[in-house]
Amino acid sequence: MTTDNTRSDSVDPASAIADPIDAVRPDDLRLEKFLPYRLSVLSNRVSNAIADAYSARFDLTIPAWRVMAILGRFSNLSAADLVEQTAMDKVAISRAVSILIKNDYITRSEDLADRRRQVLNLSELGRDVYERIVPLAQQYENDLMGSLSTDERQQLDSIIEKLMARAQDWANRGLID
């Protein structure tokens, strides 16, 4: 029996004549309007759909795909470079790289100048796969963007930048308190 909570059980009798709008707790939080919640649901839906597509077609996880996406554009990167470019942490990179090597999608070679570093590149097979994934990814992107007007696409772009910057502040300066 889903019932709205009214204030009836906690309201002070003296204010019982208050405006009816008060019948809904003024500072309840509507989860479905709460931005962090909505972002999370949206992002999960999108990511899950795409993850399914990649794994079905190429046996790739999203982290592994991200690494491929970067290595498709830039060559001779180290794992640390990938950390910079992907917003993933080094453990995730390490795991993605080891999967990709097992699949022969990328190659790893020592950096003779600094023997801690490993130099990563797409293999030929990896390049082939990359060239087949990119259109698929773009198809998803286009399909999403297709639900927006040209104006909305620009708006979204700039809105995301602003929100990202704000959330980044939180991480840097410490949280709101």
Add this chain to the structure above:
Amino acid sequence: MTTDNTRSDSVDPASAIADPIDAVRPDDLRLEKFLPYRLSVLSNRVSNAIADAYSARFDLTIPAWRVMAILGRFSNLSAADLVEQTAMDKVAISRAVSILIKNDYITRSEDLADRRRQVLNLSELGRDVYERIVPLAQQYENDLMGSLSTDERQQLDSIIEKLMARAQDWANRGLID
């Protein structure tokens, strides 16, 4: 040595005089412009910041907080009702509920009409905590929204709805192929 991949190694000599713009592979994918990636990074940053705040102050995970947020507004819900309202699956709900009960934030009672169902409500303690979390959540929301103009807030709202609907389509109709 981070080097841009140019087409120099794969370009056909006959087209070497092509427009210089062609020096960047035309169908590379720029991860940092790719909407699913950006959504994921943004959502994770926001969620992590908030999760830290909730867990530090109230020992609550995000799933548990979502359950509280719903129970703060609606009473006498079953776990199945929560599934409907939160976009979480029933296992996640079950786990969140058991944590909340352990914390004495919610109460669980049998539904005599249907003995499979459990009726969930905030406890008094839970209501107190709820009333302290809501302002915190709103502070995060306001802080995020504070980086946007009034117009942008409306735009974002409608853009999210559209993207959500599209992503929902993917889940329903099966993926793009």
Add this chain to the structure above:
DNA sequence: CGGCAGTGGTTACAATTGAAACCAATCTTA
């Protein structure tokens, strides 16, 4: 009624993720 399909919810187990410890190589500085 008796059987069986469907619902509400939990449990068990595997896969994924995160944090910290760790190893190896390099850099710094005395």
Add this chain to the structure above:
DNA sequence: TAAGATTGGTTTCAATTGTAACCACTGCCG
């Protein structure tokens, strides 16, 4: 050039999450 600090990357172990199987109960149909 030896000692400690730093960097690059992997491993280990615990916590979180996802999937499937499961149990208990209800509701339907013969």
